[in-house]
Amino acid sequence: MIGSIAAETLLLSKRAATWVLFGIWVSLAAFFGFILPYITYRNEDPGTPGAVRASLTELLPHEFVGTVLGGFPFFGGVLILILGVMTLGSEYGWGTLKTLFTQRPGRLQIFAAKLVALGLWLVVFVLGSFLTGAIASAVIAMIEEAPVDWPGPWSVMRGLAAAWLILAVWSALGVLLGVVSRGTALAIGIGILYGLVIEGLINALFDQVSVLRPMIDVLLRANAYSLAAAVGASTEGARDNGPGSFGGPYVDGAQALAVLVLQLVAFVVIAGALLRRRDVT
Amino acid sequence: MSPKNPILDNSIARASAIVDSNGAIGVPTGMREHAPDPGRTAHDLVIETHGLGKRYGDHIVAVDDLDLTVYRGEVYGFLGPNGAGKTTTLRMLLGLTRPTEGRAIVAGAAPGTPDGLARIGTMIEAPTFYPFLSGRDNLRILAMHAGVPSSRIDAVLGQVELGSRSGDRFSTYSLGMKQRLGVAAALLKDPELLILDEPTNGLDPAGMAEMRSLIRELGRGQRTVLLSSHLMNEVEQVCDRVGVIRAGRLVAEGTVDDLRGRTREWLQVRAEPLEDARHLLEGDRRIDTVEVVEGALRVEMDECDVPAINRLLVNANIAVSDLHWERASLEEVFFELTQDETKGEPA
Numbered sequence: 001m002i003g004s005i006a007a008e009t010l011l012l013s014k015r016a017a018t019w020v021l022f023g024i025w026v027s028l029a030a031f032f033g034f035i036l037p038y039i040t041y042r043n044e045d046p047g048t049p050g051a052v053r054a055s056l057t058e059l060l061p062h063e064f065v066g067t068v069l070g071g072f073p074f075f076g077g078v079l080i081l082i083l084g085v086m087t088l089g090s091e092y093g094w095g096t097l098k099t100l101f102t103q104r105p106g107r108l109q110i111f112a113a114k115l116v117a118l119g120l121w122l123v124v125f126v127l128g129s130f131l132t133g134a135i136a137s138a139v140i141a142m143i144e145e146a147p148v149d150w151p152g153p154w155s156v157m158r159g160l161a162a163a164w165l166i167l168a169v170w171s172a173l174g175v176l177l178g179v180v181s182r183g184t185a186l187a188i189g190i191g192i193l194y195g196l197v198i199e200g201l202i203n204a205l206f207d208q209v210s211v212l213r214p215m216i217d218v219l220l221r222a223n224a225y226s227l228a229a230a231v232g233a234s235t236e237g238a239r240d241n242g243p244g245s246f247g248g249p250y251v252d253g254a255q256a257l258a259v260l261v262l263q264l265v266a267f268v269v270i271a272g273a274l275l276r277r278r279d280v281t
Numbered sequence: 282m283s284p285k286n287p288i289l290d291n292s293i294a295r296a297s298a299i300v301d302s303n304g305a306i307g308v309p310t311g312m313r314e315h316a317p318d319p320g321r322t323a324h325d326l327v328i329e330t331h332g333l334g335k336r337y338g339d340h341i342v343a344v345d346d347l348d349l350t351v352y353r354g355e356v357y358g359f360l361g362p363n364g365a366g367k368t369t370t371l372r373m374l375l376g377l378t379r380p381t382e383g384r385a386i387v388a389g390a391a392p393g394t395p396d397g398l399a400r401i402g403t404m405i406e407a408p409t410f411y412p413f414l415s416g417r418d419n420l421r422i423l424a425m426h427a428g429v430p431s432s433r434i435d436a437v438l439g440q441v442e443l444g445s446r447s448g449d450r451f452s453t454y455s456l457g458m459k460q461r462l463g464v465a466a467a468l469l470k471d472p473e474l475l476i477l478d479e480p481t482n483g484l485d486p487a488g489m490a491e492m493r494s495l496i497r498e499l500g501r502g503q504r505t506v507l508l509s510s511h512l513m514n515e516v517e518q519v520c521d522r523v524g525v526i527r528a529g530r531l532v533a534e535g536t537v538d539d540l541r542g543r544t545r546e547w548l549q550v551r552a553e554p555l556e557d558a559r560h561l562l563e564g565d566r567r568i569d570t571v572e573v574v575e576g577a578l579r580v581e582m583d584e585c586d587v588p589a590i591n592r593l594l595v596n597a598n599i600a601v602s603d604l605h606w607e608r609a610s611l612e613e614v615f616f617e618l619t620q621d622e623t624k625g626e627p628a
Contacts, residue, residue: 007425014414095409099466102375103426104399110426280377 004105004113012121017086022125025079029129032075033067034059034136058234061137062149065159066232068133072163073224073233073246077170078195080125082188084174087118088271089184098280107276115268118171119164126163130156155232162231166224169260170195172267173220179271195221207249217251218259226256325353327388327474327505328374334382334529335369343369345529347383351507351522353473356500358520358537359509360615366529367509371405371478374507388474399427402472404480408463412452416443416462419451420469429469437465441495456483464495475499478509493519513615525615540614548587550578550594551603558599565593577603 012018038059058067088111091097100110134150141148151159173194177187199221206212216222225233225246230253251259328351335344344366351357361367372378374385376393390397410419420434438444441461446454454462460480467475480496481489496519500506510516516523517537525533525540533540552558555573562571562580567589569581582590584606594601 003425007422099409102403
């Protein structure tokens with residue numbers, strides 16, 4: 001199993017797309033999390049009606065965990081969904097699944113190794129964005145001559161764990177879509193469509209029908225935003241999050257954690273079962 | 282081509298290859314099911330299938346009631362036209378495809394289980410690797426999965442003579458290099474059983490010759506090779522024993538010589554005047570049939586009567602310019618065996 005995990009980690013590391021996604025994600029986290037809000041803060045006219053007053057506090061080191069985390073439920077999620085799709089879907093496209101499945105390990109061991117490698121890479125994505133956020137917030141603090149007070153280690157750890165879980169669920173959805181569609185293009189299309197449009201529509205529609213309203217509590221984005229909020233992300237920021245905006249309703253942090261873990265398990269189990277049962281052509 | 286163990290192979294051929302009621306060489310299921318040769322035991326069976334079948338829906342039968350036996354140390358040719366069910370069979374033997382009927386034991390284990398796969402090297406259809414990795418890195422990934430020491434990578438790259446280009450990306454390889462990398466990957470585990478599906482596909486004549494030579498080399502000793510092909514000359518040059526599949530069913534099994542020897546043999550006669558020769562031979566009781574094919578007579582008869590027939594023609598003042606005994610080529614045998622009975626076309 002160790003050999004398979006090492007092989008899959010090496011495979012993801014050697015793949016240019018992994019680094020491209022990592023670069024895009026870190027850049028987005030820095031730009032939308034810190035650079036753009038800071039430019040807005042420095043240049044907006046407080047007298048302009050309807051102007052959104054950017055908060056300097058959220059850009060400083062003490063709040064950086066919540067600020068970075070705010071980008072995970074949607075932007076980070078959709079981006080990492082692509083990585084999830086690539087992890088399994090590309091194997092169908094290249095026909096390499098049959099090459100892998102005729103080596104010594106069984107199908108489930110190879111699947112597990114792929115998931116572990118993906119999980120390790122998610123750690124890199126999370127650490128990269130948090131490190132970028134920390135540096136950006138420290139630079140802003142220096143420019144503004146504000147105090148550089150870092151959050152406590154417990155806050156950082158909770159933020160890292162929540163960020164990893166949110167990415168893990170989105171990437172597992174990507175893995176499932178890749179396995180179901182036996183490819184990448186359709187899976188990425190459906191995944192992005194779900195993240196951008198479908199869940200928002202379902203959310204809005206179910207919110208108007210009382211009998212369907214509880215269903216909102218099990219949606220991926222709603223729970224991801226709820227978990228991020230429970231760990232310090234701004235709900236105001238989520239409301240103004242462009243195409244990924246989320247205005248609630250928020251669920252309790254513990255409930256969000258439980259739902260996300262269940263979703264992660266469900267996506268992995270269904271994908272694993274399909275991979276194990278289906279013929280490889 | 283000479284079998285590695287003529288005694289064993291001949292006895293298998295005697296026991297297994299018979300002519301069925303349609304004139305095609307066939308092997309009765311009962312004889313095939315369990316090691317037909319008393320000289321070989323169940324221990325010598327490397328591949329054994331019983332009633333193996335694969336159906337897609339109610340109408341498509343890819344493989345039907347297939348009983349296959351491959352013995353340790355032999356190079357077994359799995360011959361059939363495109364679409365006959367060869368690749369589906371190989372996929373079932375490797376656990377890539379689940380059979381809908383029957384069962385198989387491959388390298389002492391159920392298909393697709395780690396125990397069996399550890400002893401099998403394979404290349405199914407076109408070799409498939411990660412295009413963004415070099416040949417060497419592709420092998421490295423596979424070696425890590427299979428628990429094979431990395432020292433094997435250089436050994437197999439050298440074996441297929443790909444060492445100098447092993448650092449280049451797989452996507453830049455020619456078809457021949459891809460095939461060679463596929464064979465290298467198959468050899469990585471130093472397997473007891475090699476399953477190769479049309480390994481010379483896409484190769485130029487020199488590449489094909491090299492590949493066949495390599496396969497013959499690999500088949501020496503105790504290693505077993507199952508080679509799927511639709512090329513008769515390939516099988517003829519490389520294999521000890523052959524199974525012919527048509528429309529998902531095994532229609533013949535035996536040595537190449539056996540398959541060829543049990544189909545039609547005839548006396549080829551070129552003579553002038555041809556019509557007189559034909560009339561004369563048709564009236565002779567020793568002759569079974571006479572037909573004119575491409576300006577010559579094709580005479581089916583007992584081979585021991587050839588001198589007498591020659592005398593008969595000469596005594597009748599017929600000028601005989603050519604007289605020789607001919608056997609059907611393997612290609613003709615293959616065509617006969619794989620001919621669709623209803624359409625008269627290869628199945």
